[in-house]
Structures are given as structure tokens and as C-alpha cells.
Amino acid sequence: xxxxxxSIPTKIHFGKGRIQILARTIKQYGSxxxxxxxxxxxxxxxxxxxxxEILNNNDIPFFELGGIDxxxxxxxxxxxxxxxxxxxxxxxxxxxxxxxIDCSKIIAAGCYYENDPWDFFTGKARIKExxxxxxxxxxxxxxxxxxxxxxxxxxxxxxxLPTAGEVLKPKFSILDPSYTATVPVKQTAAGTxxxxxxAFEQYFSPTEGAFLQDRLAEAVIKTxxxxxxxxxxxxxxYEARANLMWASSIALNGLLTYGKFTDWATHGIEHxxxxxxxxxxxxxxxxxxxxxxxxxxxxxxxxxxxxxxxNVWGIxxxxxxxxxxxxxxxKTKEFFIQLGIPMTLQEVGINEERLEEMAEKAxxxxxxxxxxxxKKDDVLQIFKASLK
Amino acid sequence: xxxxxxSIPTKIHFGKGRIQILARTIKQYGSxxxxxxxxxxxxxxxxxxxxxEILNNNDIPFFELGGIDxxxxxxxxxxxxxxxxxxxxxxxxxxxxxxxIDCSKIIAAGCYYENDPWDFFTGKARIKExxxxxxxxxxxxxxxxxxxxxxxxxxxxxxxLPTAGEVLKPKFSILDPSYTATVPVKQTAAGTxxxxxxAFEQYFSPTEGAFLQDRLAEAVIKTxxxxxxxxxxxxxxYEARANLMWASSIALNGLLTYGKFTDWATHGIEHxxxxxxxxxxxxxxxxxxxxxxxxxxxxxxxxxxxxxxxNVWGIxxxxxxxxxxxxxxxKTKEFFIQLGIPMTLQEVGINEERLEEMAEKAxxxxxxxxxxxxKKDDVLQIFKASLK
Numbered sequence: 043x044x045x046x047x048x049s050i051p052t053k054i055h056f057g058k059g060r061i062q063i064l065a066r067t068i069k070q071y072g073s074x075x076x077x078x079x080x081x082x083x084x085x086x087x088x089x090x091x092x093x094x095e096i097l098n099n100n101d102i103p104f105f106e107l108g109g110i111d112x113x114x115x116x117x118x119x120x121x122x123x124x125x126x127x128x129x130x131x132x133x134x135x136x137x138x139x140x141x142x143i144d145c146s147k148i149i150a151a152g153c154y155y156e157n158d159p160w161d162f163f164t165g166k167a168r169i170k171e172x173x174x175x176x177x178x179x180x181x182x183x184x185x186x187x188x189x190x191x192x193x194x195x196x197x198x199x200x201x202x203l204p205t206a207g208e209v210l211k212p213k214f215s216i217l218d219p220s221y222t223a224t225v226p227v228k229q230t231a232a233g234t235x236x237x238x239x240x241a242f243e244q245y246f247s248p249t250e251g252a253f254l255q256d257r258l259a260e261a262v263i264k265t266x267x268x269x270x271x272x273x274x275x276x277x278x279x280y281e282a283r284a285n286l287m288w289a290s291s292i293a294l295n296g297l298l299t300y301g302k303f304t305d306w307a308t309h310g311i312e313h314x315x316x317x318x319x320x321x322x323x324x325x326x327x328x329x330x331x332x333x334x335x336x337x338x339x340x341x342x343x344x345x346x347x348x349x350x351x352x353n354v355w356g357i358x359x360x361x362x363x364x365x366x367x368x369x370x371x372x373k374t375k376e377f378f379i380q381l382g383i384p385m386t387l388q389e390v391g392i393n394e395e396r397l398e399e400m401a402e403k404a405x406x407x408x409x410x411x412x413x414x415x416x417k418k419d420d421v422l423q424i425f426k427a428s429l430k
Numbered sequence: 431x432x433x434x435x436x437s438i439p440t441k442i443h444f445g446k447g448r449i450q451i452l453a454r455t456i457k458q459y460g461s462x463x464x465x466x467x468x469x470x471x472x473x474x475x476x477x478x479x480x481x482x483e484i485l486n487n488n489d490i491p492f493f494e495l496g497g498i499d500x501x502x503x504x505x506x507x508x509x510x511x512x513x514x515x516x517x518x519x520x521x522x523x524x525x526x527x528x529x530x531i532d533c534s535k536i537i538a539a540g541c542y543y544e545n546d547p548w549d550f551f552t553g554k555a556r557i558k559e560x561x562x563x564x565x566x567x568x569x570x571x572x573x574x575x576x577x578x579x580x581x582x583x584x585x586x587x588x589x590x591l592p593t594a595g596e597v598l599k600p601k602f603s604i605l606d607p608s609y610t611a612t613v614p615v616k617q618t619a620a621g622t623x624x625x626x627x628x629a630f631e632q633y634f635s636p637t638e639g640a641f642l643q644d645r646l647a648e649a650v651i652k653t654x655x656x657x658x659x660x661x662x663x664x665x666x667x668y669e670a671r672a673n674l675m676w677a678s679s680i681a682l683n684g685l686l687t688y689g690k691f692t693d694w695a696t697h698g699i700e701h702x703x704x705x706x707x708x709x710x711x712x713x714x715x716x717x718x719x720x721x722x723x724x725x726x727x728x729x730x731x732x733x734x735x736x737x738x739x740x741n742v743w744g745i746x747x748x749x750x751x752x753x754x755x756x757x758x759x760x761k762t763k764e765f766f767i768q769l770g771i772p773m774t775l776q777e778v779g780i781n782e783e784r785l786e787e788m789a790e791k792a793x794x795x796x797x798x799x800x801x802x803x804x805k806k807d808d809v810l811q812i813f814k815a816s817l818k
Contacts, residue, residue: 045445
């Protein structure tokens with residue numbers, strides 16, 4: 043187990059009806075609010091109206107930035123910063139999933155930075171200060187509600203890049219599973235894959251002896267396997283929505299990472315797809331994950347896949363451990379198919395044309411991954427295996 | 431899954447050599463330190479000298495309260511409060527295991543309370559304010575390094591009672607697994623049982639559908655089963671010490687409790703033993719736990735024991751589920767025996783004499799437990815089954 047520093051200061055208010063604590067909790071941190079949200083689903087399901095009512099009843103002035111896209115744009119970040127600066131905003135309240143929350147984090151940080159906020163992503167600037175942020179989660183997927191990470195897409199440069207900062211960790215997040223009951227099947231499936239992929243990226247690690255962390259990761263993966271299909275078949279199943287929602291936060295709040303090297307190659311590869319083709323992140327991850335697993339499976343990695351197969355899928359250990367490993371990978375693929383996800387790049391409209399360019403960009407700064415290091419040609423092979 | 435509020439603000443600095451961050455971390459919170467510790471093992475293994483050197487080199491004035499006992503006494507709490515008040519202490523640094531940390535927490539709270547700090551335990555007063563606390567952990571067991579709980583023994587009243595407060599959560603804890611390499615076999619075994627027992631108290635719950643939390647609890651239990659024996663056979667095994675140490679914190683920082691009713695009957699019963707006979711808490715838990723399991727096993731609880739047996743011990747599911755459940759309990763008992771723990775009350779010097787009195791006291795305020803509610807006679811039966 044490696045050295046680590048644990049810091050998860052975000053307070054979580056979990057359960058049906060927890061929105062009641064909103065006004066008094068905001069008042070601990072700010073007085074003038076920027077309300078951020080996405081494409082309008084919160085206006086259909088009543089969440090928006092409820093929040094506006096609470097803010098009005100408690101005399102909390104607020105301004106709005108709606109229409110934040112999945113794969114949130116740098117342009118939305120800039121719009122938000124402008125609103126904040128013009129209106130002396132001192133608190134950002136994000137209502138949505140990871141895209142809205144990520145965008146809100148960079149707005150919060152951008153208020154303390156005079157230049158282009160894209161600098162936070164290219165390494166030109168570091169995030170040291172940010173407005174306090176609160177979130178009201180409406181999609182179980184990215185874990186952004188409980189960490190300091192953000193991923194933003196720059197349409198001009200066709201890049202989708204991550205950044206992080208301790209000050210970006212939300213002060214509080216309200217997790218009401220009933221708010222996710224109206225999430226469509228496709229997004230529920232993609233969110234489930236996203237949670238699982240976060241666990242995979244930390245589970246498949248070259249660090250040995252972080253036993254507890256590996257068992258915690260398996261807990262998250264098993265939760266997705268149990269409740270993903272239930273939430274898809276019965277969207278209003280509270281127990282399923284609650285377990286998926288809490289799993290999304292646990293999967294990426296640091297708990298599975300502490301003490302380990304982590305991989306993140308699959309995410310790095312997927313971000314290229316989302317940056318250019320604007321596909322749903324979780325769908326891209328589902329297509330790539332089994333191909334990544336098949337590609338990195340070798341003598342040095344097989345034991346971890348066996349551990350995964352035995353502990354997560356209950357596959358009996360075979361004499362030839364590669365057989366056990368391959369069955370675990372096959373199970374993973376079958377599960378994604380069961381969730382109804384298109385499992386080839388062709389099905390989501392991506393052909394061979396720009397694969398080489400994306401492989402090049404994915405490995406521009408350094409090789410990807412730590413479980414197995416991937417260079418440009420490795421990434422290209424994984425893309426090609428994912429085509430059909 | 432029930433509603434919950436998650437708040438784990440303690441920062442953890444984990445790994446070999448992390449003591450390096452001590453001085454600058456203390457300075458974030460205070461300037462005059464009360465150093466608390468136990469029976470002197472830290473003076474033998476060099477930890478004390480190292481800390482004193484760091485404080486001196488960084489011009490941090492400190493005062494000392496040593497000799498804090500296992501099952502820490504109210505009298506030590508009062509001694510500590512006196513030192514703090516006389517010397518304008520503004521930070522408490524606990525070096526030790528749960529006893530030292532628990533004692534330090536009540537010292538920290540007592541500095542803001544004019545009356546008898548025992549009031550915090552009888553319900554006469556609530557803890558609202560406390561000096562900031564930091565801990566340097568030297569025993570993996572209670573989880574006190576990452577929560578707001580404290581248990582204190584009052585020799586005058588022969589009571590051992592718990593209290594808790596958000597302000598008691600340490601600001602930081604330094605977890606260096608190498609500091610536990612010199613923990614004797616008996617304490618290593620008792621600590622391992624204590625961690626497992628904390629997981630059991632939260633796992634065996636009447637709440638259904640907290641699936642993720644149950645898998646997280648299993649992760650902790652499996653970690654103890656794997657590494658307890660390794661740490662006993664090879665005390666300097668860093669991987670074993672690291673996994674046990676982190677498991678101790680995870681087991682009782684709230685993570686396994688959020689969203690569930692929890693039981694805590696076994697702890698309630700054990701505290702009576704420790705209060706009167708001053709036995710090691712983890713030894714008492716080991717003796718009581720299998721007897722508690724056998725006593726509460728019935729038609730309403732059997733499924734949970736089956737889940738435990740299958741998921742934790744890999745016991746095959748039998749047609750008669752009580753057989754599977756009983757095997758799981760037997761496995762638990764065998765494991766404690768493997769750790770070298772005396773498994774009867776007689777062996778630790780406790781006879782029938784005061785069992786009834788202890789059963790009476792354990793249930794004085796209310797029945798114990800939520801998985802199965804226990805009244806005085808139930809507790810007496812468990813005591814009797816534990817005698818030999």
C-alpha cells in the first residue's frame with residue numbers, strides 16, 4: 043500500500059426529501075447564488091420549481107446559467123464566469139449530473155482567475171481558489187458531487203481534458219435518489235457503466251497489497267451489477283436508485299484510489315471519442331472497456347483479472363488462469379449488452395477515419411495507463427478492436 | 431436505505447514516515463499542545479522521542495499527560511483538563527490507540543465545560559465545543575482516529591459509557607503502519623477482533639437494501655481475516671499492518687453505518703465486562719460475539735447470517751439455511767481461536783457471580799440491539815453461554 047493523504051470534506055445529505063436543508067446550508071457559505079443546470083429535464087420533473095421556490099421563500103437572490111451540455115463546453119464556463127463577476131455571486135449551486143457539476147466547478151475557479159480558464163486544463167495555471175460550490179445530484183454517474191475533479195470540452199481545439207483542485211470539492215451535495223427516477227434508460231445504463239469504469243480504473247492497478255481498497259472497489263462493482271438492470275427495468279425502484287447514487291459518489295471520492303497507483307487509460311481513450319464525436323461518455327466507456335481488458339491481458343496482468351472474475355462474478359477458478367480471466371471479460375461485455383448499450387463504435391457513428399488522429403492525441407503528453415502502459419499504437423489497436 | 435448525513439472531515443496522512451507533516455499540520459490549528467499517551471510503549475519504540483524532537487525543533491511548546499490506561503478513566507480526563515486550563519493549551523495531540531484518543535477527546539471537550547465531564551456520558555450535558563485534536567495512531571482497533579466517538583470508564587460507578595460529538599472528530603490523524611509493528615500479539619489479536627466487531631455491529635442490521643454498505647462491511651471483515659493472522663505471525667509485515675490500520679479507520683468512520691440502523695448490542699454487553707473486570711475490550715468482544723450470533727439466530731435473522739457465510743467465508747449455500755448460518759458462526763469462532771484468544775469468560779477470570787448485575791446494568795436505559803432487541807434476560811443468557 044502506498045502513502046496517501048485522505049481528504050473528503052464534502053458533506054452529503056442523502057435521501058428522499060433532503061432538499062429541505064438547502065436554504066440553511068447555502069447560507070453557511072454564501073448569499074448570492076448562481077444556479078446552473080442542463081437541458082431542462084429538471085424543469086419537467088419539478089426539481090427546478092422546487093428549488094426556485096425554496097430560494098425565493100428564503101430571500102436568497104439567484105442568477106441562472108441553463109443549457110449546460112453533456113460533455114460541457116468551455117464556452118458555458120466563460121458564460122458562467124461572466125454572470126458571476128457581473129452580479130457579485132458568492133456561491134454556485136449546480137443542479138444536475140457530472141457535466142453540470144464539472145462546468146460549475148470551473149466557473150467557481152474562473153472567478154478568481156483573470157485569464158482563459160482553459161489554462162487550468164493545459165497546465166498553464168493551477169486552481170488555488172474557487173467560490174464555494176453545492177450540488178443537487180440528478181444523475182448517478184461521475185462522482186463529481188464528492189470530489190475535486192472536472193472535465194471540460196473545448197470545441198475549438200477538439201479537446202476534452204481533466205483538471206482537479208482541493209478547493210473544487212463541493213461543500214455539500216444533496217443526493218435524493220428519487221430525483222433520478224426520471225432518468226431515461228440510456229442515461230441510466232451509461233451512468234451505471236461510468237460508475238463501474240471508475241472502479242475498474244482504480245482496481246486494475248500495478249500496486250499490490252492494497253487489499254482493502256480492492257475489496258471496496260468490488261463492493262461498488264457488485265452494486266452496479268445488481269442494481270443497474272433493476273433501475274433500467276423499473277426506473278422508480280428507490281432501492282436501486284439509492285444504491286447506484288451512493289455507489290457513484292463512493293466510486294470516485296478517493297476511497298478506492300488512496301494507497302494505489304491507478305490506471306485511467308480507458309477514460310483517456312474515451313475522452314478522445316467524446317471530444318470529436320460528442321458521444322455519451324458512459325457509452326464510449328462500455329464499448330472500450332472489454333477491448334481494453336482483452337488488449338492488456340497478459341502474463342503480468344492475468345492474476346488481477348482472475349481476482350476480478352472470482353470475486354465479482356463468482357466464476358470458478360480454472361486450471362488455466364487465462365480461461366478464468368477471459369470469462370470475466372466476457373461477463374463484463376455481456377453485462378453491458380444486457381444494459382442495452384450499443385457495443386461497437388460503428389453503431390454510435392464512428393468509423394475508421396479519425397482513429398489514428400485520436401490515438402495520437404490521446405498519447406500526446408505521455409503514455410496512458412499504469413496497469414499496462416499504452417502508446418499510440420496500443421490505443422489504435424484498441425480503437426480498431428472496438429469498431430465492430 | 432435510510433436517509434443519512436455524511437461528514438468525515440478528518441484528514442488522514444497515511445504511510446511510513448508521515449510524521450514529517452506533524453509540525454506544520456499542528457500549526458494550522460494551535461500553538462500550545464497537550465501531548466497524551468499511555469503506558470510507555472511509545473517511549474520504548476522511539477515514537478515519543480521522535481515527536482518530542484519535532485515539537486522542540488519547531489518551537490511548539492507542549493505539556494504532557496502520560497499513563498492513560500486501556501479502558502481510560504474519568505480521572506485521567508480530569509487530570510488532562512486541569513493541565514489544559516492551567517497552561518492555556520489550544521491543541522490536544524493524542525499518541526496511542528483508542529483509549530488515549532478517546533480520553534483526549536473528552537479532555538478537549540471538558541476544557542469548554544465547567545462541570546463534571548461525566549455529564550457528557552449520562553446525558554446531562556451535550557458536547558458542543560472542543561479544542562482541536564490530532565492523533566498519531568499506534569494501534570489498529572477502535573477507529574477513534576477518524577470519528578467523533580469516545581468511551582470512558584468511571585471506576586467510582588463501575589460504568590463504561592460512550593458519547594459522541596461532531597467537534598470530537600480529529601482534525602488530522604497520522605497513520606504510520608510501521609508504528610504498529612511492535613504491538614504485542616495479544617493486542618494485535620484483540621485489535622483485529624475489535625475492527626471485525628465494528629463491522630459486525632453495522633452489518634447485522636434490520637435495514638434491508640443497504641446493499642453497498644453491506645459489501646463495504648464485508649470488505650473490512652475480509653481484510654481482518656486475511657491480515658490478522660499474518661500480523662500475528664510476522665509482526666513487522668508492513669502490508670498486513672497497513673491493511674489492518676486502514677481497516678480500523680474505515681470500519682468506524684461512519685461509512686458502514688450511513689443509511690442503516692445498526693446493532694451495537696455486543697459492544698453494550700462487553701462494556702459491562704470491561705467496566706467491572708477491566709478486561710481487554712477486543713478479548714471480551716471475541717468471547718461474546720459467537721455467543722451473541724448463536725443467540726440471535728432465528729427465522730427472522732437467518733438470511734443475514736447466510737449472506738455473511740457465503741460472501742465472507744465462501745461457505746456453499748445449503749438447502750437448510752440454518753446449517754449455512756451455523757457454519758458461518760462456527761467459522762467466526764474458529765478464527766478467533768486461531769488468533770490465540772481465550773474464548774471463555776472463565777479463562778479471563780470472570781465467573782457467574784456478577785453476571786446478573788451486569789445484565790441488569792447493560793439494559794438499564796433501554797433494550798440493547800436493533801437486529802434483535804435484547805432485554806436483561808437475553809443478555810444474561812449470552813453471558814452464561816460465554817462462561818465456558
